Amino acid sequence: MIEIEFLADEHGNQQVIDLITSIADRAMNDKDYAELAARIAQLLDYMKDIGVPPIEKRTLYGISSAGNPITLVNVVKELNNHPPLMEARANWRPVGAFRAIFFYEIDDKGNQSIYFTKAVIKQATYSRDFEHAISASEKMMVEFFKPE
């Protein structure tokens, strides 16, 4: 069983949902945003059904039909230097790269609980907004695990 939650920040805002809502609003009259919305919907649908596959079952590199090595993009990926945070990914070049930061728990029966914290649309590999989102996500995660 996979459970997905969208955590609220210290102001009570579920920023991941707020961003998705704004994308959906704009998608009503913008074909590129509609394409990104479809890819985000597919991403969440996959995650709800499949969860976070173990890293060895995800594949980062492959060989093209022409025999060339290629990098295969995964829908979920560890955030280097920020474990255990991960990112869920949906790309549509005309709009940008949607990145939703999350962490997850798994019990001894394999049930996963996925907690989304922050999301951004990146326009470049380095994004100051994304770095801020990571910092905020780390704080939210610490708060989440803080004993009551």
Add this chain to the structure above:
Amino acid sequence: MANKNYNDVMGILRQVPKVNEHLNKISVIMGKKILKRRLELGLTQKEVVAMIKDHGDTFTQATLSKIESGADNIKSETYDKVFVALGGLEDLTPTFKGNPKGKDLIHS
């Protein structure tokens, strides 16, 4: 105000034109089912590709990755190779929604 949940988010997204159609595309449905089956069997993409090649077929990891991501333009024979490697299909039955013309269906 109560926090929104997964169903609320999907409801918001499904209101966008073409999102429902996208989620119901054969390629998207098949991609998810194949990825899920591979993970249930504990196989890597590389292992599935090797199994297909053992049958004497040509196949690449890039193709399997495209299939699992729900990419379009995958031939039915390509799906068939993956199905066989993952144990074979027991059933594949599309279930239609309502009649697009709004008429009662004719039953013989």
